[in-house]
Amino acid sequence: MHLYVHVPFCARRCSYCDFAIAVRREVPSAAFREGILQEWSRWLVDDRLAGFPALSTIYFGGGTPSRLQSSELSRLIEGLVTARPIVAGAEVTLEANPEDVTPESAAGWRLAGVNRVSLGVQSFEPGVLAWMHRTHTADQVGPAVAMLRDAGITNLSLDLIYGLPRHLARDWPRDLDQALALQPAHLSLYALTVEPWTPLARWIDRGATIAASDETEASEFLVAHDRLTDAGYRHYEVSNYGRPGAEAVHNRAYWFRRPYLGLGPSAHSAMGSRRWWNVRDWEAWRQAIATGQSSVAGEEQLDGDTRALEDLYLGLRTDQGVPAASVPAAIQTAWVRQGWAEVRTERLVLLPEGWLRLDALVAQASAA
Numbered sequence: 001m002h003l004y005v006h007v008p009f010c011a012r013r014c015s016y017c018d019f020a021i022a023v024r025r026e027v028p029s030a031a032f033r034e035g036i037l038q039e040w041s042r043w044l045v046d047d048r049l050a051g052f053p054a055l056s057t058i059y060f061g062g063g064t065p066s067r068l069q070s071s072e073l074s075r076l077i078e079g080l081v082t083a084r085p086i087v088a089g090a091e092v093t094l095e096a097n098p099e100d101v102t103p104e105s106a107a108g109w110r111l112a113g114v115n116r117v118s119l120g121v122q123s124f125e126p127g128v129l130a131w132m133h134r135t136h137t138a139d140q141v142g143p144a145v146a147m148l149r150d151a152g153i154t155n156l157s158l159d160l161i162y163g164l165p166r167h168l169a170r171d172w173p174r175d176l177d178q179a180l181a182l183q184p185a186h187l188s189l190y191a192l193t194v195e196p197w198t199p200l201a202r203w204i205d206r207g208a209t210i211a212a213s214d215e216t217e218a219s220e221f222l223v224a225h226d227r228l229t230d231a232g233y234r235h236y237e238v239s240n241y242g243r244p245g246a247e248a249v250h251n252r253a254y255w256f257r258r259p260y261l262g263l264g265p266s267a268h269s270a271m272g273s274r275r276w277w278n279v280r281d282w283e284a285w286r287q288a289i290a291t292g293q294s295s296v297a298g299e300e301q302l303d304g305d306t307r308a309l310e311d312l313y314l315g316l317r318t319d320q321g322v323p324a325a326s327v328p329a330a331i332q333t334a335w336v337r338q339g340w341a342e343v344r345t346e347r348l349v350l351l352p353e354g355w356l357r358l359d360a361l362v363a364q365a366s367a368a
């Protein structure tokens with residue numbers, strides 16, 4: 001079983017972000033650790049966990065998990081793995097913002113058991129970072145990478161965002177080159193999406209910003225594919241690239257339907273055909289935990305059709321594809337002819353041009 005812990009605290013809200021966060025100047029690290037361990041202790045006596053004697057990975061996502069005090073993170077990990085051991089050498093990931101990395105914090109994370117850090121870089125251009133309301137500067141990224149490596153955390157992933165509005169005049173190839181110069185084991189590249197109720201959505205509504213065109217987004221996706229695969233990275237999922245052997249183990253659990261449990265506000269869980277999600281708001285979640293109420297806000301049981309649709313979508317996101325027999329032969333032939341897919345040892349795998357059309361292709365295949 002894989003474990004996800006949602007740490008909701010951020011210093012401020014980024015202009016594009018609609019995640020479940022709590023903006024806090026002072027992070028209530030001890031209260032958070034207590035709440036998570038309380039929630040964990042309830043799950044430990046739940047039948048759904050009976051078949052899982054050990055944890056395969058732990059992932060601290062957010063929010064900004066690097067804002068937790070290292071000492072509290074250490075207590076938290078210790079509490080989690082004391083109750084249910086983690087397999088030797090398992091991946092333990094912490095999402096971090098560059099400004100939170102210091103020699104002390106990096107050493108503390110390593111000591112706590114973190115062996116992989118996903119660094120929220122997004123861009124190396126000062127103007128872009130300011131527009132995004134990021135709290136770090138471009139020149140903090142290189143030193144953060146060096147400090148993490150010095151502390152013994154060498155499995156590093158960098159996050160970048162592409163498809164930015166044209167008026168920012170962002171030099172995407174240059175950002176890719178700067179990321180590559182740091183030689184990370186892994187990169188995650190996400191297209192900017194305009195979510196309702198974000199500052200970005202408001203800027204677009206009032207005409208202060210114009211979202212990037214589909215053509216810009218597609219061209220940047222393909223530029224990244226070429227540059228990163230030329231540099232030796234495997235484009236193993238629509239948004240993810242890894243050096244051989246550095247593919248994200250935890251994230252693969254989502255795409256390959258492994259069981260995972262989420263702790264903390266807004267965290268999602270899935271086991272077999274059941275999935276559920278926690279209350280989104282930090283204070284509401286904390287109150288539920290403190291008063292012995294359930295922290296679960298909703299759940300669903302997937303029926304066969306929904307599961308089949310998701311299998312198609314999840315499979316086609318990765319370079320493992322789906323069993324070729326799950327897509328009608330005429331559709332396969334059309335996709336292959338267009339250069340969107342290929343058949344490899346009886347599996348249908350999308351190519352980058354196919355990933356650009358992922359939603360439409362899944363809809364086409366599932367409607368057939």
Ligand code: SF4
Nearest residue numbers: 010013014017062063
């Ligand atoms: S740091 Fe991450 S989670 Fe926090 S506001 Fe920015 S994008 Fe959202």
